[in-house]
Amino acid sequence: MADKIRIVHYINQFFGGIGGEDKADTPPSCRPGPAGPGTALAKLLGAEAEIVGTLICGDNYFVEHQAEAVDRLLALAEGARADVLVAGPAFSSGRYGTACATLALAWQKQGQPAVTAMNVNNPGVELCRSECYVVATGQTAASMGEALPRLAALALKVGRGAEIGSADDEGYFPRGMRRNVRVPVGAAERAVEMLLAKLHGRSYRTELAIEGFGTVAPPPPVPDLSRALVALVTESGLVPSGNPDRLETWNASKWFRYPIAERTGLERGEFEAWHGGCDTAGTNDDPDRTVPLDAARILEKEGIIGRLHDHYYVTTGNMANIKTMARIGGEMATDLARQGVEAVILTAT
C-alpha cells in the first residue's frame, strides 16, 4: 500500500481545549497527532490517512496578527511534512472561519491542497471558496457529526489527487467553476422536462441557479434638491482617454473617481468609454451622452440642484460578479457619504 496521506489539522483555542473567549489571545502552537474534533476526523479518515499534527491558534490572536499568525503556523506545520491541510470546521464563527480560510489559502500557495468547512453565513466562505474546497456545515458544532464525514472524504480525495465530484455531490460550496460533462439527455429535452415538472407543480432542480440580488431599502428623498450636493456616478466604463488606471472592460474589480470641478462638460477626445459589452462610439463622440455633466451644470446654474460634487465615479458594469459589484457600490457610497453627497445621478448602459 502507498504511504499514508499526511494531514495537518488547524483548529482554534476552543476546539483545541485551551479555553473559550478568555483564551482567544493564545498564540500559535502545534501538537503531534489529532486533538479535539481531529480525534473523530482521524477515525473517519481510516487507514489511508493520518493526522500527523494539530495546529492551534486563538481566534483573536489570528485576526489581530494575521500575517504573523500565518507565518508561524506554516512554520510550525513544516516539520510535520503534511500533504494536506484540514482547517475547522468553523461553523458560524466569523473569526475562526476567517482564520481557516486565510490559512488554507496561504497553505495552498505553498503548493499543497487545503480543505476547510464552515457555515454559509461565515465570512470565511467568500474569502476562499473560489480557490479551495469549503465543506458546508450547519451553524453550530451540533452539526459536527454531518460535517466531519464530508470533510474527511474530501481530504482523502484531494490527498490522493482523486477526481472531485460536483459541489452538490461532495457537499462543498460551489467554486464558480464549470466543467463539461457528457449526459445522456440533451439540453432541450432536459429543459422541457423541467418546464413540465414546474407546470405540474412537481419538484425539479435548476442546473444553473441564478444568484439573487437581494433588496436595498429605498433611502428617503432629498428634502431640498436646490441645496443638495449631487454626484454623477456611472457604470459605463467612462474614463479619461487612454484609461490611465486600467479599469477593466468587463468583470470589473475596480472603481475610480475623476475630477470634473473645472469642467462644464466632458469633451470628446478627453474621455472615452472602456466597456466591453456595448457600442461605445456614440459615447466617445460626446461623453456627456453617458455622464451628463453639461446638462447637470445647466441645472446647477438654474439652482435646481445645489451643487455638483467635484468628482464623478465610475466602474464597468459588464459581465460582472454580483458580490464584487455590491462591494464597489458600498465603497462608492461610503466615499460619497464622507464627501457629504446627498443624492446621486447614476447612468447605466
Place this chain on the structure above:
Amino acid sequence: MGIPVVLITALISIAERVGANRIFRTEGRFHHPLGDPTLAREAELRWRTDLLRAAIRMLTEPVEKPTVKDLAELTGR
C-alpha cells in the same frame, strides 16, 4: 438611511430585477442613456437637460419599492 439614487437607463427590466429603487426610463439609447446623435448638438443638449431635469425629480419623491417613471409621468407632458 442611505443616499437616494436615480438610475437613468434604457434597460428597465434589468434595473428592476437588480432592485434599483428610483428608475428613470430614458429616451436615449441603452449604450448612451442621455444621448441622441440624430439631433443637432444644441437640440441634443436641450433634450438631455429636459430628461435630466425630470429624472432628478425622482430624488425628491418617496418610493416604497422599485419604481419606474419617464419624462411624461414626471412632467405631466
